[in-house]
Amino acid sequence: MIRFGPAGWTYKDWAGVVYPKPxxxxxxxxxxxxxxxxxxxxxxxxxxxxxxxxAHLWLERTAFNPDFRFTAKLWQRFTHQRDEPWTAEDVRWTRVGLGIMHKAGRLGAVLVQFPWSFRNVPENRDWVDSIVDAFGDFPLVLEVRHASWNEPSYYAELVERGLGFVNIDQPLYKDSIAPSARATAAVGYVRVHGRNYKEWFRHKSPIDRYDYLYSAKELAPWAERTKEIASHPRVQDVYVITNNHARGKGVANALMLEAMVTGRTVEAPEPLLREYEEVLGPYARPVDLLSTTVALQQ
Structure with a gap:
């Protein structure tokens, strides 16, 4: 199954664009x-x-959609705060919430996301090994952004260990890993971040960094890559995540990708469709998200 969705759901700037305002x-x-x-x-x-x-609340609130799955970023303590080793207590607390969702059959993947500065060197491979030792019973997918990881031995190791590879779209600099359609495990993963070159390394604000709206032309290759990943014999589920969350742009692009891959018109919140009519309009029809959402809660 191919699942589409955005990264995160609680952003103030979604009010009046994705969600009703007030x-x-x-x-x-x-x-x-x-x-x-x-x-x-x-x-x-x-x-x-x-x-x-x-974990229990999120499972309860989404139980009406049996096909709905969560993916979860691994705590930055394990991926970005690498000055000193983590503790057994760090692992224990991280496993508790993820374990509840996994046991319920609703945890599609755990995203092990490393920054561009994380290079393919022996000590970093050892660091990855330690994460796999701690969380390998969860469906792990690894995101690396530096081109040094683009080598056959790395992909072969992922296949051997049943670890997913995250195919990403990001601003392409000299040492950035390029777009791909790799399938190394039962879980396939696509993650598009936007192409905001100006703000990518400035770290002013996550909103600025991920402020980018893809055109249909830019998304078309990712629709084809998604189909390619899904067609691989080892893949059982594919997750397509849009991380360009500023003002609901990732929601619009996730809906567009779903329509492109499935060939079906999708439903879009009325304000979102008005905001991004030029790109989203050909793929979506309006839906009153307020009334339909409240009805599901009753």
Missing amino acids: CPKEFDPLVAIARLFTTIEINTSFYGPVTPKN
Whole structure:
């Protein structure tokens, strides 16, 4: 199955574009996303472990859509804060929330996302090995952004260990890993970040960095790559995540990709369709997200 969805669902600048504004208290953004899509990438898990309370709540609130799956970024303690080793307690707390979702059959993948500065050197390979030792019973997918990882031995190792490779779209600099359609495990993963060259390395704000709207022409190759990944014999599920979240642009592009891959018209929130009519219009019809979401909660 190919699942499409954005990265994260709680952004202030989505009000009036994806979600209603003002937003009534009975409107649940997560229910709205599960109404539109079949996956969501949890963003908050990058900043701290998923709590058992949240894991149970998220499962309960999306239970109406049996095809809906969560993917979750691994806590940055394991991927970005590498000055000192993590502790057994760090691993234990991280595993609790993820384990609840995994046991329920609703955790599609755990995203092990490394920054561009993470190069293919022996000590970093050892670091990856340690993560796999700690979390290898979860469906892991590895995202690397530096071109030094683009070598056959790395991909062969992922296949041998059943680890997924994250095919990414990002601004292409000299040492950036390029777009691909690699399938190394049962889980295939596509993640598009946008192409905001000006803000990519400035670190002013995540909103600025991921402020980019793909055109249909730019997305078309990714629709074909998604089909290629899904057709691979070892792949059982594919997750297509749009991380260009500024002002709901990732929501628009996720809907466009779904329409391009499936050949079907999708439903889009009315304000989103008005905001991005030029690119989204040919692929979507409007839906009243407020009324349909509230109805699902009753």
